Amino acid sequence: MKRTLLRRAVVPAATVAALALALSACGGNNDSGGSGGGLSGSVNIDGSSTVGPMTQTAAELFNADNPDVQITVGESGTGGGFEKFCAGETDINDASRPIEDDEKALCDKGGVTYQEMVVANDAITVVVNKDNTWATCLTTEQLKKIWEPKSKVTNWNQVDPSFPDEQLSLYGPGTDSGTFDYFTSSINGEEGASRTDYSPSENDNVTVQGVQGSKGAMGYFGYSYYEENSDTLTAVEVDSGNGCVAPSASTVQDGTYTPLARPLFIYPSIEAGKSNDAMVAFVKYYVENDENIATTAKFIPLSSDQKSTLDSELSDFQSAIG
Amino acid sequence: MSTLTVDKHAAAAGAEGFLRQQRARHGEKLVYVVLLVSALVSVATTIGIVFSLVVPAAQFFAEVPLREFLFGTDWAPNFQPPSFGVIPLLVGTFLTTVIACAIALPVGLGAAIYLSEYASDRARKTLKPALEVLAGIPTVVYGFFALTFFTPLLKVFSPSENLPGTFNAFSAGVIMGVMIIPTVASLSEDAMAAVPSGLRQGAFALGSNKRQVSTRVVVPAALSGIAAAFILGISRAVGETMIVTMAAGLQPNITLNPFEFVETMTAYIASSAGGDIATGSTVYKTIFAVGLLLFIITFVMNMISIRLVRKYREVYE
Amino acid sequence: MSSIIVSGKPPTERPALQTTGEPLKERAFKWLLWGCMAIGIVTLVTLLTYMLVKGLPRLSTQLVTNMPSQVNPDTAGAQSAIAGTLWVMTFTALFAIPVGILSAIYLEEYADTERWWNRLIEVNLLNLAAVPSIVFGILGLAFISRGLGFGPTIITGALTLGLLVLPVVVIASREAIRAVPRSIRMGSLALGATKWQTIWRQVLPASVPGMATGSILALSRAIGEAAPLIMLGVSFVTFTPDGLFSRFTTLPVQIYRWGSLPQAAFQELAAAASIVLLLLLLVMNSIAILIRNKMQTRW
Numbered sequence: 001m002k003r004t005l006l007r008r009a010v011v012p013a014a015t016v017a018a019l020a021l022a023l024s025a026c027g028g029n030n031d032s033g034g035s036g037g038g039l040s041g042s043v044n045i046d047g048s049s050t051v052g053p054m055t056q057t058a059a060e061l062f063n064a065d066n067p068d069v070q071i072t073v074g075e076s077g078t079g080g081g082f083e084k085f086c087a088g089e090t091d092i093n094d095a096s097r098p099i100e101d102d103e104k105a106l107c108d109k110g111g112v113t114y115q116e117m118v119v120a121n122d123a124i125t126v127v128v129n130k131d132n133t134w135a136t137c138l139t140t141e142q143l144k145k146i147w148e149p150k151s152k153v154t155n156w157n158q159v160d161p162s163f164p165d166e167q168l169s170l171y172g173p174g175t176d177s178g179t180f181d182y183f184t185s186s187i188n189g190e191e192g193a194s195r196t197d198y199s200p201s202e203n204d205n206v207t208v209q210g211v212q213g214s215k216g217a218m219g220y221f222g223y224s225y226y227e228e229n230s231d232t233l234t235a236v237e238v239d240s241g242n243g244c245v246a247p248s249a250s251t252v253q254d255g256t257y258t259p260l261a262r263p264l265f266i267y268p269s270i271e272a273g274k275s276n277d278a279m280v281a282f283v284k285y286y287v288e289n290d291e292n293i294a295t296t297a298k299f300i301p302l303s304s305d306q307k308s309t310l311d312s313e314l315s316d317f318q319s320a321i322g
Numbered sequence: 323m324s325t326l327t328v329d330k331h332a333a334a335a336g337a338e339g340f341l342r343q344q345r346a347r348h349g350e351k352l353v354y355v356v357l358l359v360s361a362l363v364s365v366a367t368t369i370g371i372v373f374s375l376v377v378p379a380a381q382f383f384a385e386v387p388l389r390e391f392l393f394g395t396d397w398a399p400n401f402q403p404p405s406f407g408v409i410p411l412l413v414g415t416f417l418t419t420v421i422a423c424a425i426a427l428p429v430g431l432g433a434a435i436y437l438s439e440y441a442s443d444r445a446r447k448t449l450k451p452a453l454e455v456l457a458g459i460p461t462v463v464y465g466f467f468a469l470t471f472f473t474p475l476l477k478v479f480s481p482s483e484n485l486p487g488t489f490n491a492f493s494a495g496v497i498m499g500v501m502i503i504p505t506v507a508s509l510s511e512d513a514m515a516a517v518p519s520g521l522r523q524g525a526f527a528l529g530s531n532k533r534q535v536s537t538r539v540v541v542p543a544a545l546s547g548i549a550a551a552f553i554l555g556i557s558r559a560v561g562e563t564m565i566v567t568m569a570a571g572l573q574p575n576i577t578l579n580p581f582e583f584v585e586t587m588t589a590y591i592a593s594s595a596g597g598d599i600a601t602g603s604t605v606y607k608t609i610f611a612v613g614l615l616l617f618i619i620t621f622v623m624n625m626i627s628i629r630l631v632r633k634y635r636e637v638y639e
Numbered sequence: 640m641s642s643i644i645v646s647g648k649p650p651t652e653r654p655a656l657q658t659t660g661e662p663l664k665e666r667a668f669k670w671l672l673w674g675c676m677a678i679g680i681v682t683l684v685t686l687l688t689y690m691l692v693k694g695l696p697r698l699s700t701q702l703v704t705n706m707p708s709q710v711n712p713d714t715a716g717a718q719s720a721i722a723g724t725l726w727v728m729t730f731t732a733l734f735a736i737p738v739g740i741l742s743a744i745y746l747e748e749y750a751d752t753e754r755w756w757n758r759l760i761e762v763n764l765l766n767l768a769a770v771p772s773i774v775f776g777i778l779g780l781a782f783i784s785r786g787l788g789f790g791p792t793i794i795t796g797a798l799t800l801g802l803l804v805l806p807v808v809v810i811a812s813r814e815a816i817r818a819v820p821r822s823i824r825m826g827s828l829a830l831g832a833t834k835w836q837t838i839w840r841q842v843l844p845a846s847v848p849g850m851a852t853g854s855i856l857a858l859s860r861a862i863g864e865a866a867p868l869i870m871l872g873v874s875f876v877t878f879t880p881d882g883l884f885s886r887f888t889t890l891p892v893q894i895y896r897w898g899s900l901p902q903a904a905f906q907e908l909a910a911a912a913s914i915v916l917l918l919l920l921l922v923m924n925s926i927a928i929l930i931r932n933k934m935q936t937r938w
Contacts, residue, residue, distance in 0.1 A: 042886075046872050048598060053900065056709040056875045063877060072886045074872035078598035079606060086601075086873060089790070102602035102753065149401065149688070174572045175400035176597025186404075192402040199583065200572040201486055202593050203899045205906075210488050228901035241421065296710055314424075353835045359746035360738045361760055362810065367802050368763045371774060374781045432675025442674060451928050454855050455680050456921040459686060460863030463913045466898060471689055502680045505856055508813055509677070512849045515935075516818030533668045547814040554810055557769030561865050564772075576868045588771040592866055595773055613774050620769035625762050 039066045039276030040322040046074035047081030047094030048178060048220060051264045055285045056092050056122055057297040069278045070187055076224040078178055079103075086110040091272035096122075096178035097284045114267040115317040117310055119290055121300040123247035124260040125226040126236040127208075131215045134163050137244035140259065143187050146170070147217070153194040157215055170198035171210035171219035177202075183220055186259035208233065223247060224298045253303035263306075264299070273321035280321065288312045358586065375614040382607035387437025391611065397574040397585070399605045406608065408576035408615060412489070414584035415616075418566055421495025421580055422502060422559040423632035427552055429499070431541075434548075437507070438514040439536045450563030465568030468497040473569065480581075490584035498565050506555040513547020514540050549631040553624065560620055563588040587616050644927045680855035690917070694910030701909055702926035704890040706877040707893060712904035717912045723793075723887035724862065724919060730797035730883070731804070731861050736854050739803075739808025743850075748838055768806035775803045776870025784871055799867050804857035811856065815849020816842055844934065855924050862920050865891035876909070890916040912921040 045055055052075040059071040078095045085093035086107035098116065099107075107114065126143065128135050135156065142160065146153050146168070156163040175180045175192070180200075185191040201207055204221040208229050211217040218236075224232070226235050226247070237244035240258050251257035268283045286293065287310055294301040302310060383391070386406045394407015394460060433453065437446050473493045476486050517540050527533045541548065571583030571591055591609050599606050687727050705716025742764075752759040779799030789795045819842050827837040869892055876888040897909040 012418070015746075036323075043873075044886075046874075049596070049896075049899070052874065059875070060708060060710050060877065070876075070878050070886070071764050072872075074597075074877040075874045076869060076870075076872055077596045079601045080595065080870070084602040087785070089785075090872075097598060100603070101601040102600045106602055174593045176599050177593045178598035180400070181598065190402045192400050194401060196398055196573070198573075201489075202567060202572065202596075205899065205901065206488070206568075208469075208901075213488070225901045228903070292398060298493075317434060330804050344867070350835055354745075354749055357741050357749055360741035361745040361750075363738050363802075364742060364767060364805060365760055365765050367767060367778070368804070370769060370782045374777055375774070424641075429678050430677045432672045433679055436672035440669060447932060449676065451924065452683060453676075454852075454859065454924060455858050455917070455921065456679060456683050456686075457860030458863060458917065458924065460865065460894060460913060460916060462863070462865055462891055462895045462898065463686075463690065467686060467689055471685075492810045500679070504859075504932045505807075508852050508856060509814065513814055513818065514851050516815075516849070517760070518820060524776060531665055533665050542929050546817060548812050550814055553765055554768055554807065557765065561771040564852075584782070588773070591771060592773050595777070596869060610777075615778070617766070617770060617774075621762065621766045624765040624769070628758075628762055628765065 023203060025029050037312055038068075039278050040068035041276060042070040042072070043092070043279045044074075044090045044252045045092045045094060046076055046084050046090045046197070047092075047266075048078040048096040048264075050096040050122065050178060051094035051266065052268070053154070053224075054297040054299050055092075055286075056291075058282075060292045061289065061296070062282055062285045065279070066126060066278075069282070071282065077190055082106065082244070085114075085267065085269065086112050088112055088271065089271075091276060093267040093268055093269075094284070095267060098265065100226065101266065107215075111271070112318060113270045113320075115270060115313055115315045115320065117266050117268070117287070117317075118263040118302065119266050119286065119310065120264045120294040120297075121252045121302065121306075122262050122264055122302060123223040123252045123257055124179060124220055124262060125223050125247045125259070126218065126238065127211050127219045127226055127233040128213055128218050128236055129215050130232055130234055132166075133233060135159075135218075136234070137239055139239040140187060140195065140241075143238070146191075147184070148188050149193050149195055149200075154260075166216040166230060167214075167218045169210070170195075171207040171215050171217060172198050172200055173207065174200045174202050178222070179222060182262050185259065191312040211212055215283050223300060224254065227298055241309060252300045253306075255303075261300075268317060270317070270320045274319065280318075283317065287311065327553075327587075336538050337413075340502065364509070371617065372614075375610045375617065378607045378610035379466055379614045382604065382611045385604050385607075386611075395576060399552070399591075399608045400599070404605070408612065410576050410587060411576075411587045413425070413576050413610060414566075414570065414574065414586040415560060415588070417578065417580060417584055418490045418498065418570055418586055419556065419559045421492060422562075423556055425496055425499025426502035426506050426555050426559065430480035430503045430551070430555065431510055431548065433503065433507040434510035434514060434538050434551075435541070437511045439532060439540060450511065453504045453507055455533075457508075461564035462568075463467075464497050464501055465565045468565060468569035469495045472497060476581075480507070480582075487583055489569065489573070490581045491570050491584045492580035494566045494570035495580065496589070497569065498559055498562050501565070502555045502558050503563075505558060506551045507555065509551035510544070510548045513544035513551070516542040516547070546631065549627070557620060557624070561575035561588060563592045568603045569600075587612050591616075593597045660867055662844050679915075685932045689918075690707060690910050690913050694907060694912070696835050697904075697911035698914055699906045702915060703910075707875065707888075708877075709875070712902050712908065715908060717877055717890060717893055717908070717915065719876045719917060720837040720888050720912065721891045721919070724889045724891075724916070725874070726793050726880045726887060727889055728799065728858065728862055728919075728923065729798045730793065731800045732858055734801035734862075735808055735857055736802060736850075738904070739805050739853065739857070740850055742805075743812030743816055744811045744838060744843075747813050748834070748842070751764055764806050764809050767802075768810070771866075772803055772864050773866040776867030778802070779867060780871055789884065791886060793887050794883045795871060795913040796868055796873065796887065796889070799871065800864060801859040803864065803867065804861045806855045807857040807860065808850075811853025812846065813848045815846035817851065819845045835928050848931045851934075855927045855931075858923055858927075859920060862892050862916065864922070865889075865895045868892050869895070890919075901918070 052073055056073045081093045082103040084090045087110050093246045144286045154168055156166045156168055184194045207219040207221050211219040212232050235247055236245045245251050245257045247257050252261040273280050291301045391406050395409045396405040396407045398405045398411045437450055521539055522535055525539045566586045569588040572585050573583050574585045575583055587631055591613055595608050701714045706718050708715040738774050783795045783798050784791055823841050824837055865882045873888055873892050880887045894909045897905040
């Protein structure tokens with residue numbers, strides 16, 4: 001009797017599973033009423049989780065006109081992304097830093113060639129608590145004093161005697177993150193050179209909360225996280241020798257917000273371009289609509305110089321694929 | 323009521339004799355092979371894991387001496403100058419695991435005893451699945467919960483200004499423990515439910531009360547299952563990634579104070595594997611070295627526990 | 640006073656004998672146990688409330704009908720993630736549960752525990768339960784995605800997650816099989832059944848409840864895992880899977896990504912998606928729970 005009960009349970013279970021599959025299959029709807037570009041195929045992208053949202057935005061906008069192209073955007077990290085890219089598994093790699101020598105060697109081994117393209121800018125923004133009225137502008141030397149390896153600064157009045165006696169608490173990205181690498185190399189002179197006693201987090205929202213939570217807190221992350229929380233956090237203006245500059249689209253584009261402005265890259269594979277028309281069309285779309293994509297994704301668009309460089313990079317890419 | 327279904331074919335075997343037996347033997351052989359292959363899937367998995375870890379780890383140890391790795395007390399592979407002492411990560415894993423097990427094992431067992439011995443049948447049918455829902459909550463959600471609800475709650479009740487910090491081992495450990503409760507409870511409860519009621523009845527008949535029956539008769543009888551539940555729970559605590567990454571912190575720290583931040587081995591692996599570290603670099607290979615170390619530690623731990631359990635297991639009929 | 644029936648079926652109420660000794664101790668013990676149970680339930684309720692409060696504003700049919708969107712957080716949904724989760728979970732179950740149960744049968748009924756290789760398999764299984772999920776991601780990437788050439792598709796995801804939860808199924812099933820009294824097996828063999836017949840017709844049906852628990856715990860774990868899938872390269876996908884070799888995304892991966900984005904709308908989406916995930920989990924588990932309840936035996 002138990003056997004038949006078991007069998008009786010299997011049938012409804014199988015039905016439910018089949019129904020679920022059927023539901024998901026017919027639920028899937030790719031057309032969003034666009035003109036239907038006629039293009040079909042798939043584009044596989046992976047890489048940095050900083051650049052990921054921008055590429056995702058590009059994918060969505062591209063899909064509006066070309067609904068039959070399946071674009072997947074992974075975010076296993078710049079390094080993990082390059083590993084897959086150099087093995088020929090992805091068509092484009094998103095990167096928040098330029099490709100490194102180890103990775104170049106890997107790509108040589110895998111027979112993958114690429115065209116480096118800068119597609120947007122990001123301003124690494126140093127933030128302090130809203131109630132912090134004294135640190136509206138900091139020089140790069142002061143930042144270095146706070147963040148350098150073995151720094152003993154634990155109080156704001158050690159940074160500048162005119163600052164009040166307020167305990168300093170530091171937040172930032174994890175040590176595996178490109179943001180960390182860039183900040184440390186710009187401010188402390190070497191990638192990875194940083195004091196070890198700050199609160200790192202994988203999730204920049206946690207850094208946001210940390211800085212919101214205590215008066216003497218300070219943290220740093222990408223511009224979009226500041227933009228989203230600009231009413232509860234204060235962005236510190238950075239003085240690298242030419243006066244205090246606040247991070248913004250214009251100051252990044254005209255180069256006055258230094259040294260914390262960084263470029264964001266994509267690396268389309270030339271090999272992939274030779275055999276994948278959809279991918280080439282996507283790259284072309286990305287470059288031609290770059291300003292719109294960057295603004296929609298809340299990144300800082302390219303300056304006109306950078307734009308012309310990007311255009312020539314695109315033609316290099318197109319001639320390389322033949 | 324358990325009945326033995328009498329197999330007509332088996333009964334007829336006597337009549338048809340050796341013919342039926344021969345056919346059955348073929349089938350038995352096939353069954354054995356199929357089963358063995360299934361069991362070997364887990365072995366193949368282990369071999370695969372070891373292989374994918376050992377090769378890059380070996381490359382790592384060619385660059386960084388094993389002594390420095392195992393006995394160093396400073397873990398800063400991404401800093402300049404880098405240092406590769408794994409002890410802070412070991413301490414982090416140890417601290418969070420102990421806290422998680424201190425919650426999950428007793429509470430899980432207690433809940434199991436309640437469900438098995440004290441709850442009514444109807445209560446059991448509702449409460450057991452309710453507990454199992456806890457097992458299904460995504461670990462990401464647990465991580466967010468620990469970070470954005472539990473830690474602030476702790477801070478409200480904390481007498482100290484600084485502790486617990488935003489990241490602390492206690493928060494991660496407790497939430498991990500809660501996540502593991504269903505595993506321990508459900509498996510222990512199954513084990514206890516399977517204890518023949520004759521044992522209980524005998525004990526009751528001799529004048530024991532419910533507490534004595536539960537603790538002195540049922541639990542020892544179900545020890546094998548309960549031990550398996552415990553081992554599974556501990557293993558889960560050691561290997562948990564998401565919760566500790568989000569709530570315990572990413573800053574290595576050698577401490578036994580649960581209210582400070584720590585970094586566990588799994589948190590390091592998770593954050594580095596998904597970060598922007600250059601593939602093929604020494605730092606990237608630390609992921610595999612740490613992973614291999616974790617694997618070896620749990621292997622030794624499990625070997626010891628299996629041996630212990632086998633010694634104390636009681637078998638009935 | 641309830642009578643004691645001599646038939647093997649346990650009395651429906653516990654014999655109410657006069658308790659000797661301290662009633663307080665008994666009550667205290669009972670309350671302690673009840674407290675343990677309460678900790679679990681209270682935390683569950685708190686968690687659910689937490690998720691509901693954060694996600695309720697976004698809980699609507701839009702979540703099911705719309706695709707994830709980076710451009711329009713307000714109209715984004717989770718359709719591709721829901722479909723992906725259903726696909727992956729179905730195949731994870733189809734892989735892990737049979738292999739797990741068969742492995743358990745081998746280990747309990749056929750393996751000679753004196754042989755070293757069988758003991759190795761046993762330790763090996765327990766050890767696998769401790770391996771961090773992200774290492775399974777590394778494994779899946781190296782051997783299934785690349786080694787077998789499947790790429791980051793549904794089948795790779797299902798196999799990777801299946802291997803991750805296999806130990807739980809095996810261990811639970813083993814305990815369930817072990818709990819079947821030997822007298823049942825002996826009786827069956829005495830009546831002339833073969834070993835397999837005994838297992839198939841006597842032992843297995845009796846161990847179904849334990850195996851059901853194992854599958855519930857295993858699938859619950861699998862449905863909520865994000866780390867191994869992110870390692871494989873799963874993230875943003877705006878189409879539903881159309882086959883075993885299709886790319887995909889799942890709810891936990893989407894929740895993780897949304898939780899890391901700055902916009903508040905995405906945080907709410909993450910919470911709403913968690914609720915959807917729990918609902919899916921409940922449906923999935925209820926099948927196993929039904930089976931378990933129907934087949935429950937007390938010896």
